[in-house]
Amino acid sequence: MSFNIVVLAKQVIDPEAPSASYRIDGGAGKLEVDSSQKIAPVINGFCENAIEAALQIKEAVGDATVNVISAGSDFVMDVMKKALSMGSDEMYLLQDEKFSNLNDSSITAKLLATAIKKIGEYDLIIAGMQASDWDQAQVPLGIAEILGVPCVPIARKIEIKDGRAICERATDSGYEKVSAPLPSVITVNNEFGQPRYPTLRNIMAAARKTPITWDAAELGLSDDDLSPRIKIVDLFIPQKQSQCEIIEGEDEAEMGRNLAMKMREAKLI
Amino acid sequence: MSEILVVGEVNNENLADSTAELLAHGKPVAESLGASISVAILDQNTTSAAQDAITKGADKIYNIKDPLLASYQTDAYLASLAKLIQEINPIAVLISKTEIGADIGARLAFRVDTGIVQDCIEISANADNKIQANRPCFGGNCIATVVCESNPMMALIRPKTKEPLELDSARSGEIVDFNPGLDESVIKNQVVEKVEEVQEGIRLEDATRIVGGGRGLNGPEPFDNELKDLADTMGAAIGASRAAVDIGWVPYSYQIGLTGKKVAPDLYLMVGISGASQHMAGCSGSKNIVAINKDPDANIFKDARFGVVGDWEKVLPALTQQLKELM
Numbered sequence: 001m002s003f004n005i006v007v008l009a010k011q012v013i014d015p016e017a018p019s020a021s022y023r024i025d026g027g028a029g030k031l032e033v034d035s036s037q038k039i040a041p042v043i044n045g046f047c048e049n050a051i052e053a054a055l056q057i058k059e060a061v062g063d064a065t066v067n068v069i070s071a072g073s074d075f076v077m078d079v080m081k082k083a084l085s086m087g088s089d090e091m092y093l094l095q096d097e098k099f100s101n102l103n104d105s106s107i108t109a110k111l112l113a114t115a116i117k118k119i120g121e122y123d124l125i126i127a128g129m130q131a132s133d134w135d136q137a138q139v140p141l142g143i144a145e146i147l148g149v150p151c152v153p154i155a156r157k158i159e160i161k162d163g164r165a166i167c168e169r170a171t172d173s174g175y176e177k178v179s180a181p182l183p184s185v186i187t188v189n190n191e192f193g194q195p196r197y198p199t200l201r202n203i204m205a206a207a208r209k210t211p212i213t214w215d216a217a218e219l220g221l222s223d224d225d226l227s228p229r230i231k232i233v234d235l236f237i238p239q240k241q242s243q244c245e246i247i248e249g250e251d252e253a254e255m256g257r258n259l260a261m262k263m264r265e266a267k268l269i
Numbered sequence: 270m271s272e273i274l275v276v277g278e279v280n281n282e283n284l285a286d287s288t289a290e291l292l293a294h295g296k297p298v299a300e301s302l303g304a305s306i307s308v309a310i311l312d313q314n315t316t317s318a319a320q321d322a323i324t325k326g327a328d329k330i331y332n333i334k335d336p337l338l339a340s341y342q343t344d345a346y347l348a349s350l351a352k353l354i355q356e357i358n359p360i361a362v363l364i365s366k367t368e369i370g371a372d373i374g375a376r377l378a379f380r381v382d383t384g385i386v387q388d389c390i391e392i393s394a395n396a397d398n399k400i401q402a403n404r405p406c407f408g409g410n411c412i413a414t415v416v417c418e419s420n421p422m423m424a425l426i427r428p429k430t431k432e433p434l435e436l437d438s439a440r441s442g443e444i445v446d447f448n449p450g451l452d453e454s455v456i457k458n459q460v461v462e463k464v465e466e467v468q469e470g471i472r473l474e475d476a477t478r479i480v481g482g483g484r485g486l487n488g489p490e491p492f493d494n495e496l497k498d499l500a501d502t503m504g505a506a507i508g509a510s511r512a513a514v515d516i517g518w519v520p521y522s523y524q525i526g527l528t529g530k531k532v533a534p535d536l537y538l539m540v541g542i543s544g545a546s547q548h549m550a551g552c553s554g555s556k557n558i559v560a561i562n563k564d565p566d567a568n569i570f571k572d573a574r575f576g577v578v579g580d581w582e583k584v585l586p587a588l589t590q591q592l593k594e595l596m
Contacts, residue, residue, distance in 0.1 A: 013407075015407075015408050015527075015546070015547065019407075019410040019411070019546070022407075022410070022411070024411070029413060031407060031411065045528070046528070103413075104384070105375070105385075106378075106379070106384060109379070129528075130528075132407075132408060132527065133406065133407055134406050134407075134413075135387070135388060135405070135406050135407075135408070135527065135550070136375075136387040136388075137371070137375065137387065138375040138378075138385070138387060141375040141376045141379065142375060142376075142378075142379045144376070145376050145379035145380055146379065150344075150457040150458050151376065152458065153371075153372060156521075166461070170521070171368060171463070172368045172472070172474065172530075173465050173466065173472070173522075174463070174464045174465045174466035174522075175463075175464050175466065176460055176461075176462065176463045176464065177460070177461040177462045177463075177464070178458050178459065178460055178461065179458065179459045179461050180457065180458045180459075181457060189521075189528070190515075190521075190528060191521060227418075228384070228418050229378075229383060229384030229385075229417065229418055229419045230384035230385070230386060230415050230416070230417050230418060231415065231416050231417075231418050232413045232414065232415050233401065233414050233415070233416055234413070234414035235406075235411055235412070235413045235414070236411065236412055237410060237411055237412075238411075238412050240571055240572065243574070244560075244570045244571070244572075244573045244574065244575065244576045245574065245575050245576070246570070246575075246576050246577070246578060247575055247576065247577045251583070252577075252579035252580055252583035252584045252587070253583055253584070253586070253587035254587070255577045255579055255584055255587075256577065256579075256583070256584040256585065256586070256587030256588035256589075256591065257587050257588065257590075257591040259559070259561075259575060259577050259584070259588055260588050260591035260592045260595060261591065261595075262575055263536075263559065263575065263592075264595050266557075266574070266575075268535070268536045268557050268559070269478075269503060269536070269592065269595070269596065
């Protein structure tokens with residue numbers, strides 16, 4: 001029987017976009033990039049790591065399927081298709097006006113968990129450890145709780161063996177080897193190696209694939225199901241007081257010495 | 270009386286600094302809401318840690334005792350804390366974003382069906398008597414102010430964002446035992462082995478001084494030479510930017526930033542790091558930043574208190590030599 005892998009992938013604003021390009025609606029807790037800047041969104045970096053991890057596992061297991069799933073309201077197809085052209089089999093987009101600005105992980109996790117159940121049998125759910133927009137690192141953990149399956153956060157290596165996932169998870173002082181029964185949810189960091197570049201063959205194959213889209217009604221989710229647990233009441237760019245004192249000197253060695261004196265004067269050392 | 274619950278951690282039988290910081294965050298909020306503040310301590314030889322917590326602001330200690338809690342185990346911790354929360358029904362739960370806190374925070378919130386605010390740097394009671402939290406997002410470029418729409422409000426708070434309260438040895442508090450009634454079946458994952466990857470010197474998270482290196486160092490060698498000399502002289506730990514880690518100059522455990530470690534030293538001296546938001550997201554709590562960079566327009570000079578525009582190869586040896594004479 002085929003080994004079914006679900007990968008979560010999120011479209012985010014380019015983390016390299018300068019904050020000067022942000023358009024913020026603080027009260028609505030909403031941030032967009034000024035459209036005149038023509039800065040395209042990207043697939044979240046750790047999600048690309050997750051896709052890479054899933055494809056590596058598919059290669060190791062042999063008979064496996066990789067389904068990519070994403071929730072949002074405004075997908076840029078050229079961006080999302082990268083998940084398919086890297087080599088994933090199918091893509092499911094949970095798309096609805098109601099899924100715009102998903103900054104409450106409890107809602108996102110509920111959406112994704114519902115869709116995962118709707119897709120059917122799964123052995124492994126892989127996600128990036130966090131997204132670069134809201135930086136919450138919660139959705140995959142929430143999905144594990146909703147589905148009642150084990151979770152291994154921040155893995156840097158995964159091996160599938162005898163119905164279990166043997167993971168190396170990064171810790172503050174090194175790593176620990178954790179064995180989790182399948183199915184389970186695993187989040188990954190950037191130590192799976194560079195996400196692969198799409199091959200021409202996969203790009204062509206991806207072009208022929210149409211993502212399956214589901215809205216809230218098709219997922220059987222009512223407005224009540226989508227009621228928030230947290231609310232952003234303000235969002236702002238903090239003011240920086242730019243008062244850097246540039247240390248002068250005849251040459252760079254003197255600047256170095258003067259810096260030492262300055263740090264001592266300011267009692268930093 | 271309503272209460273705020275702090276999830277405690279113990280370090281060598283004493284209360285962990287991160288927990289004392291949570292008490293400092295929570296105490297003023299509890300006072301303005303007329304609430305008490307409690308600490309949950311999970312199966313440790315807790316007499317000293319419990320006393321420690323009381324002198325640092327706690328009104329009540331829950332000693333959660335169970336043989337399955339002898340060492341940290343995610344599933345056992347989660348089940349115990351969920352049970353305690355359901356029983357005492359606190360208005361808020363505060364957790365430090367340590368390795369353990371980050372592991373259990375979100376799952377605990379989902380398990381008790383409430384909202385959690387991640388990676389907070391500040392909490393306060395607002396005009397509606399609700400607890401609100403400020404948290405950095407978008408790579409540290411923005412701050413969001415967040416409230417919970419459900420009970421209890423949960424917050425995962427970044428370590429080193431507040432000094433512990435002054436020790437008051439005259440304070441007294443209540444210590445009660447709590448039996449979580451754990452069943453072995455709650456434990457799903459097995460930890461097969463724990464491996465320490467020894468990094469020389471001081472742990473980044475604990476360091477009060479850090480020297481960081483980035484792509485501007487042009488290679489791995491300075492991490493073992495000039496940068497190390499400087500760090501040793503200052504008694505500092507060594508960190509790196511993602512760029513330096515991605516190229517493979519130093520291992521991932523050195524990485525400071527959005528996707529690496531979050532640090533908050535008294536002094537962070539950055540060499541050849543441009544100050545991209547990805548990096549700053551991990552060190553925005555630094556009390557003083559000093560930057561050495563040859564690019565006068567580098568972003569880092571917006572955040573630094575002192576800066577040297579110049580070539581690190583010439584600046585560092587002179588800086589280190591002068592520091593040796595001063596220290």
